Amino acid sequence: MKDKNLHIIQKILVNACRFLLAAAFIFSGFVKAIDPLGSQYKIQDYLTAFGMISWFPSFFPLLGGIVLSAIEFSIGIFLFFGVKKQLSSLFALLLMAVMTPLTLYLALFDPVSDCGCFGDAWVLTNWETFGKNVILLAAAILVFRRKALLCRFITEKMQWVVSLYTFLYVFALAFYCYYSLPLLDFRPYKIGQNILKGMTIPEGAKPSVYESIFILEKNGQKQEFTLENYPDSTWTFIDTKTSLKEKGYEPPIHDFSMISVTTGEDLTEDVLTDVGYTFLLVAHRIEEADDSNIDLINEIYDYSVEHKYKFYCLTSSPEEQIELWKDKTGAEYPFCQMDDIALKTMVRSNPGLMLIKNGTILNKWSDENIPDEYVLTDKLDKLDLGKQKPVSDARTIGYVFLWFIVPLLLVLSVDVLIVRRSDRRKAGLKKLGDSGPREEEKED
Known part of the structure; x- marks a missing residue:
């Protein structure tokens, strides 16, 4: 009796750890899949921090982010349904065995501000991430050692269907969000947000204190200076960076600043307080931007000029690259x-398009979804395009959930009504066949 109770306790504990791991991996894989470019940027940050960015081809961060999201999501689904026990428990253990010491290094030396394990949906400090990974590593060890105790929800005959559909689903989701925009936007520039309000510090809140560091060069020697000890004009400016001196309240948007390339004028307030419409073409690196839909972009600029709307292209590229883009x-x-x-x-697109009015984001489009002349048939205030796009995260999550769960429910129904019934019938016939000879022997 004592051994039976111990077995029950072990089974409950192992399956509790299994569901904890499943939830963490499903969530982590899902938020990476719906924001593949965000995953790409985070992997690039890692490779840059460790001096490995030149080791890999340019497509590796994007492909690596999509593959990682597929692996994590699939591991979570396999653990949840209790299929592929050996494979899922082994991969969960291997991932946690790699990520736990890595996040300890991040916590100690802070080469990357956050690990990005849950994307922008849930940002943890490096120490919080390490603590979370220690718990998940302990759970992964227990699940791997006691995988035989995992409850199975799908028979072995049907688990291949779940496995195949899970892979197809997460890859389709990732590529859809790559070519359009993330289905869920966890960033401060989501539709409906007011940029100016997002930059405002509440009354009484203490702001963070930053210090500007200037890197200058003289006689081949580079040196860092602050405003207090800025040298004379014999030094040549090389670069500038900003360091945090004292942590305080940091508004969600703290780095929105539009500087005109032509005049050097700061246009931020002028644009964000304009009660009219403004199109913002966002190309973080203009030399890397996709120019396949440039005719549509030029048409929207002509449309803006015709109706007296503002139109700006925002980029971080230097002037020479901007001139090359203009020529091309x-x-x-x-x-x-x-x-x-x-x-x-x-905008998770290069380029991408944003429409704002009085500082509020009304709509965003990827390069693949830029509106054309068939939509821009009148002034914006007379078109649905000029109204704030209705966004409901709950409805979006519901649709995404249904697209995944409905086919799986069909698989479960087939599994329960056909496969398991067939297995029980075969087991019954086998039992009957095994008992037949014994009955005859008894009669003899």
């Missing part, structure tokens, strides 16, 4: 320079 595409719209990270955060 015939662009006549004005350019503003902005922080590269801010541009990547605004």
Whole structure:
């Protein structure tokens, strides 16, 4: 009796750890899949921090992010349904065995500000991430050692269907969000947000204190300076960076600053307080931007000029690259320079298009979904395009969930009504066959 109770306790504990791992991997894989470019940027940050960015081809961060999201999501689904026990428990253990010491290094030396394991949906500090991974590693060890105790929800005959569909689903989701935009936007530039309000510090809140560090060169020697000890004009400016001196309240948007390439004027307030419409073409690196839909972009600029709307292209590229873009595409719209990270955060597309009015984001489009002349048939205030796009995260999550769960429910129904019934019938016939001879022997 005592051994039986111990076995029950072990089974409950192992399956509790299994569901904890499943939830973590499903969530982590899902938020990476719906934001593949965000995963790409985070992997690039890792490779840059460790000096390995030149070791891999340019497509590796994007492909690696999509593959990682597929692996994590699939491991979570396999653990949840209790299929592929050996494979899923082994991969869960291997991933946690790699990520736990890595996040300890991040916590100690802080080469990357956050690990990005849950994308922008849930940002943890490096120490919080390490603590989370220690718990998940302990759970993964227990599940791997006691995988025989995992409850199975799908028979072995049907588990291949679940496995195949899971892979197809997560890859389809990732590529859809890559070519359009993330289905769920967890960043401060989501539709409906007011940029100016997002930059405002609440009354009484203490702001963070930053210090500007200037890197200058003289006689082949580089040196860092602050405003207090800035040298004379015999030094040549090389670069600038900002360091945090004192942590305080940091508004969600703190790096939105539009500087005109032509005049050097700061246009931020002028654009964000304009009660009219403004199109913002976002190309974080103009030399890497896709120019396949440049005709549509030029048409929207012509449309803006015709109806007296503002239109700016925002980029972090230097002027020489901007001039090359103009020569290549015939662009006549004005350019503003902005922080590269801010541009990547605004629109997950290069280029992407954003429509704002009085500082509020009304709509965003990827390069593949830019509106054409068949939509822009009148002034924006007379078109649905000029109204704020209705966004419901709950409805989106519901659709995404149904697209995944409905086919799996069909598989479960087939598994329960056909496969398991067939297995029980075969087991019954086998039992009957085994008992037949014994009955005859008894009669003899």
